[in-house]
Amino acid sequence: MTISDGTALFERIDELALAVTEEQYRLQPDLMERYGRPGFEKSRRDTVYTLNYLVEGVIMDSPALFVHYIGWLKQLLAGYGLTEKDIRIKLELILGRVRESVRDEFTDRTVRILEMGILRTAEPAEVPSFLTDRQRLVDEARAYLDALLDSDRQRAYDVVDGLIARGESIRDIYLYMFQATQYEVGRLWQTQRITVAQEHYCTAVTQSAMSRLYPHWIVAVSGKGGGKLLSACVGGEMHEIGLRMLTDLFEMQGWDTCYLGTGISEEKLLDEIAERGTDVVALSATMTFHVHLMKKWIARIRADERLAGVKIMAGGLPFNVDPSLWRQVGADGYAPDADAALSVAARLLELKSGAFGEAGAEGGYEFGS
Ligand code: B12
Known part of the structure; x- marks a missing residue:
């Protein structure tokens, strides 16, 4: 298979993902023992994802997009027991395929970005909390998130109402409470500390909490x-x-x-x-x-x-x-x-x-x- 430009790589993502996943399972037969056929299918789908991020990084000439993704992937897959080595082997197999292609500006850039991604696998990937001590409204944001994680919507609303009562601006409530807790919810999901259902619940309550604030500002402005x-x-x-x-x-x-x-x-x-x-x-x-x-x-x-x-x-x-x-x-x-x-x-x-x-x-x- 050759990859000569962005479009070709885009068109062949499914085919390439399957070929690379099969090759990885041949090289690492323990993967099948550890994760079985469903694991193979998941790995193939993850490879499609990885290739999509790669193409986007290449088209936009933005190594940062791909490198950031590899850090995110490393953190995510660690929750499933997959290691830096597993990710590196996958990336090296993709790199091998790209190197087989006709050399042009596009493939050179793809190689460069892949190599940067491979280097990223060796770096730590732990994402620190988005709720840090010196942040504005952090105590309230923590109390709000605790309420959400206890599925206690009214308690979450009460935290917001307390902020309104003491004159905090909607802007600050949006940025320091809702945005910060949504980022934290994403981190907790990514590190498997909360379920998808909990993420959906938190998000739904935050959307309703934003709507509940409308009477405070919408007519006035x-x-x-x-x-x-x-x-x-x-x-x-x-x-x-x-x-x-x-x-x-x-x-x-x-x-x-x-x-x-x-x-x-x-x-x-x-x-x-x-x-x-x-x-x-x-x-x-x-x-x-x-x-x-x-x-x-x-x-x-x-x-x-x-x-x-x-x-x-x-x-x-x-x-x-x-x-x-x-x-x-x-x-x-x-x-x-x-x-x-x-x-x-x-x-x-x-x-x-x-x-x-x-x-x-x-x-x-x-x-x-
Ligand atoms: C809630 C959520 C969802 C909800 C969204 C519901 C909704 N109605 O919006 C649902 C469940 C749909 C969802 C789905 C997915 N999600 Co999601 N999601 C989140 C989560 C937890 C919060 C998003 C949010 O509300 N952020 C709060 C807002 C206020 O912040 P913001 O979006 O950054 O916006 C601010 C700035 O970026 C900026 N901004 C935004 N837009 C614009 C536009 C302009 C012009 C300007 C100037 C500024 C600007 O201003 C905004 C306000 O200050 C994030 C975590 C996170 N870090 O964001 C993950 C996250 C974004 N999701 C993620 C993933 C992986 C997914 C899925 C692929 C999951 C899956 N396997 O299906 C799908 C993809 C769906 C899709 N095709 O779009 C990852 C992305 C990782 C990555 N490397 O790209 C994240 C980061 C979670 C994580 N930590 O792993 N998700």
Whole structure:
């Protein structure tokens, strides 16, 4: 099998994953003894995943995306008794296949990124807690998370109500309580300390807790002016809480917002941006294998005559892993979280209205850094 460009590798992921998994099981027959046929199937699916992350790292010329994924994988698989050696062998088998291909710029880059991934397997992968002592509202965030893990929704609501009663801002509650605990929930799931069901429960309660806060701010801020923001997740992206949080914060700052969430088609998105007279579009991707779609969608927005001048911000986990990725996808700006996005968008809005003149339009201002 040869891999000569990104498209070819994309098209052959299933075939390649099967071949590599079979080869690994031949080299390590103990894997079949340890995990049986279901383990083989799981390993094949994990390899598909790994190849998707690899292709995305290669297409975007972002080793960080793949290297970060290998650290994440190492931590995840440790919970199933799989070792650094098991991951390294898999990566070396993929590397062998890539090396057999016709040499070109693409395969050279793939080799380089794979080698960096292999080096990463030797590094520690433990993810530290997202609830650290010096963080704002950390005691309350811990109390809130404990309540969620005890399946005690009312106790969780009471913690939030306590913060509102003492005058904490919705912004801080969003960022230091909801975002931090959601990250921690992800870490607990990844390290098998909680189940998928518990993660779903925590997430559902947090979504309801956010909705419960709406009466505290939604009427008070409507119609104060600001730009028009439209926000959406790209492709099959299901992580939408971060984008919703961002959209809410914009609305709190007087922006006229339209949150489309997940599952919007490219065509519909373009129409909505045009029909709503949008100033800034916020696109979100959490899963790295959606990043190429972000690039495609942005290119579609740029190519649409109705949308000349519309500014685009990109964000989500892969953009935080590689803070230069937003340029690769062709966005006008990026921010690591909802709060930072406000100032980036304000500057984009000024740029759109020509406040910075030609210097700004030529990139005299650095966004997202
Ligand atoms: C809840 C959750 C889910 C829920 C999402 C439900 C929902 N309605 O959103 C469900 C169950 C659907 C889910 C599914 C999956 N998930 Co999940 N999920 C999470 C979890 C625990 C929390 C997400 C969240 O709410 N974060 C809180 C928000 C506030 O933070 P945020 O998203 O980062 O957003 C902020 C910034 O990134 C930024 N931002 C976000 N978007 C944008 C856009 C712009 C323009 C800007 C400027 C900024 C910006 O601002 C936001 C607010 O400050 C995360 C853990 C984590 N670290 O995030 C895992 C996590 C993201 N999931 C993960 C995985 C693996 C999956 C699945 C593959 C699991 C599976 N085997 O099926 C699927 C993939 C689904 C898919 N195709 O999209 C991994 C990803 C690991 C990786 N290496 O990529 C994580 C990190 C968990 C982990 N620690 O392993 N998941």
